[in-house]
Structure formats: C-alpha cells, structure tokens
Amino acid sequence: MNGLNQADHFDDLASEMELQKMNGHGGHSRDDGFDDLAEQEDNLLNKTGVKKEIHFTDFEGKTSFGMSVFNLSNAIMGSGILGLAFAMSNTGIILFLILLVSIALLSAYSIHLLLKSAGVVGIRAYEQLGLRAFGQPGKMIAAGIITMHNIGAMSSYLFIVKSELPLVIQTFLGKHVNTGEWFLNGNYLIIIVSIAIILPLALMKHLGYLGYTSSFSLSCMVFFLISVIYKKFNIPCPLDDQTHNTTSATAVHAVFNSTSDFCEAKLFTVNSQTAYTIPILAFAFVCHPEVLPIYTELRNATKKRMQRVANISILAMFVMYLLTAIFGYLTFYGAVESELLHVYSRVDQLDVLILCVRLAVLVAVTLTVPVVLFPIRRALLQIFFPDKPFHWARHVVIAFCLIFMVNILVIFVPSIRDIFGLIGATSAPSLIFILPGIFYVRIIPKEKEPLFSRPKIQAAVFAALGFVFMVMSLSFIIIDWVTGESRSGGGH
Numbered sequence: 001m002n003g004l005n006q007a008d009h010f011d012d013l014a015s016e017m018e019l020q021k022m023n024g025h026g027g028h029s030r031d032d033g034f035d036d037l038a039e040q041e042d043n044l045l046n047k048t049g050v051k052k053e054i055h056f057t058d059f060e061g062k063t064s065f066g067m068s069v070f071n072l073s074n075a076i077m078g079s080g081i082l083g084l085a086f087a088m089s090n091t092g093i094i095l096f097l098i099l100l101v102s103i104a105l106l107s108a109y110s111i112h113l114l115l116k117s118a119g120v121v122g123i124r125a126y127e128q129l130g131l132r133a134f135g136q137p138g139k140m141i142a143a144g145i146i147t148m149h150n151i152g153a154m155s156s157y158l159f160i161v162k163s164e165l166p167l168v169i170q171t172f173l174g175k176h177v178n179t180g181e182w183f184l185n186g187n188y189l190i191i192i193v194s195i196a197i198i199l200p201l202a203l204m205k206h207l208g209y210l211g212y213t214s215s216f217s218l219s220c221m222v223f224f225l226i227s228v229i230y231k232k233f234n235i236p237c238p239l240d241d242q243t244h245n246t247t248s249a250t251a252v253h254a255v256f257n258s259t260s261d262f263c264e265a266k267l268f269t270v271n272s273q274t275a276y277t278i279p280i281l282a283f284a285f286v287c288h289p290e291v292l293p294i295y296t297e298l299r300n301a302t303k304k305r306m307q308r309v310a311n312i313s314i315l316a317m318f319v320m321y322l323l324t325a326i327f328g329y330l331t332f333y334g335a336v337e338s339e340l341l342h343v344y345s346r347v348d349q350l351d352v353l354i355l356c357v358r359l360a361v362l363v364a365v366t367l368t369v370p371v372v373l374f375p376i377r378r379a380l381l382q383i384f385f386p387d388k389p390f391h392w393a394r395h396v397v398i399a400f401c402l403i404f405m406v407n408i409l410v411i412f413v414p415s416i417r418d419i420f421g422l423i424g425a426t427s428a429p430s431l432i433f434i435l436p437g438i439f440y441v442r443i444i445p446k447e448k449e450p451l452f453s454r455p456k457i458q459a460a461v462f463a464a465l466g467f468v469f470m471v472m473s474l475s476f477i478i479i480d481w482v483t484g485e486s487r488s489g490g491g492h
C-alpha cells in the first residue's frame, strides 16, 4: 500500500547527514556535496565521451531491480482501487479506459521529470527538490502537500474500517441486517480501533516490522481482485434489493430509472458524478513521494533503470486497476458504490469468501494507518521543530492529535467518494503534475536546457495541465455538493 518504510529509512539517513553537517563533520554542505557529484559526473562524461555508470548520490543502493518494482507497486496500490469501479460506472468503459491510460502515462512522465531533476543535483527526497527549486518555501510547500495527501490517505483507510468492520461483526453474529447496536456502529468502532490498535502502533519509536505490512497489503489487494473476478460470475443483476430497501438503491433509481438500463454496461456515459473520475484515478496513481527514496536504494541506480522500474510498476498496477474496475462494474453496473467492497453486503451478508476478503482488507488498512502516520509526523516535526532532537512528548502528542483529527473527519464524511474527490482534486494533481513540472523548470540549469527548450516547455505545460485538472475537478465537485443531487456514493 505504500513504501513509506523506505522513505523512513532514507529520512533517517538524511537526518544523519544533516546531523553530521550540524556537527561540522560533513566538510561540505549537503547541496555542495551533490553539486560536486553532478560535476564529477560531467567530467566523467567529458573525459571519456561515454557516460560511465555512476550513482546519483553518495549512497550505494542495495535493492534489486525486482524488489524495487515490488516496492514501487506497493507505493502505488492502496485504497484508490476500491473507487475505480464507481469511476467506471460514471464514465462508461471506453471513457474510463482512455482516462486510465492517460493518467498512467502522465504519471510515468511525471516520474521522468522527478528523476531527471534529482539526477542533476543528486537528491533523494521530494521535499529536497522543493528546497533546491525554491528554497525553504519550496520545501515547506512540498512537505505541506505530502502531509495533506497522507492525512487524506489515512482517512480513506479509516473510512474502510468504518464501513467494513460493522459488516464483519454482523456476519460473525449471523445477522442479516444491521440491528443498530453500538458494536455495529462504524463510528464507535473506528474510535475503538484507533485507541486499541492504531495509537499504540503509532507511538512506537520506529516502524520496525510494521514496515513490512505494505507487502501484506498488496497481497490482500490481489486476493480482493481475484474475488471480484470470481464474484462477477456468481452475482445476478439486478440485485434483489435494487428495487427496495436501501437508500442508495433508491437514490440510484432517481438517476437510472429502468432495470434494463441499470444492468447494462455503458461504453460511454456522463453524469454529475463523472467529475470524481479524474480525482479518483489521480489518487490511485500517487506514489511520487516514494519514487526518490526507492531510486536511492536501487542497486546500480541510473535514471534509465529507475524509469524502467517505474514503467513496469505502473503497468502492473494499471492491469490490476483495469481488471478490478471492469469486473466490479460488470457485477453491479449502475448500483456500484464508491467503495466497491461495501456493495457485496447487498448480495449475501453471510458469504464466507467476502468475509475473508473483508477481514484481509481490514487488517491491511488498519496496519497501514500508522505506516502513513509516520511520514506526516516527520514532516510536521521538520516544519515546526527543525533541528530539535527526538522528544517523546512531541512524538506522542502529534500522533494523538493526528489520529483524533482523522477520526473526526471520518465520522463526519458521509462517503469515501468525498475523500477521494477532495484529495484527488488537490494534493494528488499537485504531487503528480504541478510540483514535478515546476521543480523541473527551476532545477535543470539554463545552460543545459534553456527556458524555452522543448523539454522545459513540455514540463511547464504539464504543470499547467495539473492546475487545470485541479480547478476543474474542484469546481465540479463543489457544484455537485451544492446542488446536492448526488447519487449516493455511500460506503456505509
């Protein structure tokens, strides 16, 4: 679900270097060191005419190519996968495919920009690119956006707990309907899970074994995909409850008013919910803060090799995303909700396979919440308490406040669609398009590429495209909220 454990490792290294610098052991300042490296690389090129293999930082990576692909895939894959079938139901198969391919390609291009910028100055973290491009404000902006994005990701994971845990408990109790007891209320359950599991894990000083949950999460999502494909051939459309009982079915019928229309795969469609498509897709492909740490750790790190790692990971996740969206959509058609796993509760509450998928996804997302919390706390510490040594009080208070805030958010947010929408329309396009584009224009020296050279104009257009996506998506989402005629994206 993410490779943040890696980032953690690198930040430790980075802090170590910073510490050395502060203590005067480093000799050079960090940036000077990287400039030397870039210069050294240029000399090498000049002398031999052939570019010899050189590491882009002073850090010698040890992770194999395959393992790096796996790590980056983990960074890409997350809760976003649960929203894709919903996105497809609002665009139709063809439009969805076009958008999915476009976002995947743009995401790969964005990684190209990040790698090229990092290669010039030898930088191992997203925030450091910000620092290099715009000084302290650039670093703050990058750290702020990453913080906001991770808070959004944390909320989406906790939202899944809120919507799925009551169903799991219900199934264990053998109940076909939610009878309204407190232990079947998602809001109470997330508070209990937060206090009993997430907070203690978030208080650990280091991630330790928790870092490995990312691979567990990826396996859970593969299991989820296999079940979605299997269930497609087992669930009839229309669902029994589609003409009565649930509120979302009623709301859906306001939009799609005949059953035949309802159970038909649309190739191309547009409705008020189509506005959420690009944000959902953008959210699903965010992995950019993890790219540079994974690059640094890659064995024989060259830009080309890392770009191959990125392309393969993006392609693999593209296939998983496409299959999940198609089979999820072809199971429920217009009745699909913004959190795919939740819709299965409308078929058979006591289904064992779905119970297992729910349990697996629940464990995975619960364990991922603290993993996502660590980098947020680190960014906050860097912003508000730079150069201060570790202090337990700060460590504990920040974790507590973050978890408290995310709980409040998740209790009041009616649907995971709103989290995907908001985060996908703001921090995701910033991380994928805007920041890599403008960092590139600023970081690549004018002597190498003049301001009006093709690559720089392309990067600037790319950043502008991100800005257009952001403004467009936000406006449509706000219009949808204000007019309130939304089809329930309900996750609960």
Ligand SMILES: NC(=O)C[C@H](N)C(=O)O
Binding pocket: 001, 002, 075, 076, 077, 078, 079, 080, 081, 149, 153, 283, 284, 285, 286, 287
């Ligand atoms: N890594 C992230 O920020 C989000 C991830 N792409 C997801 O789908 O959940």
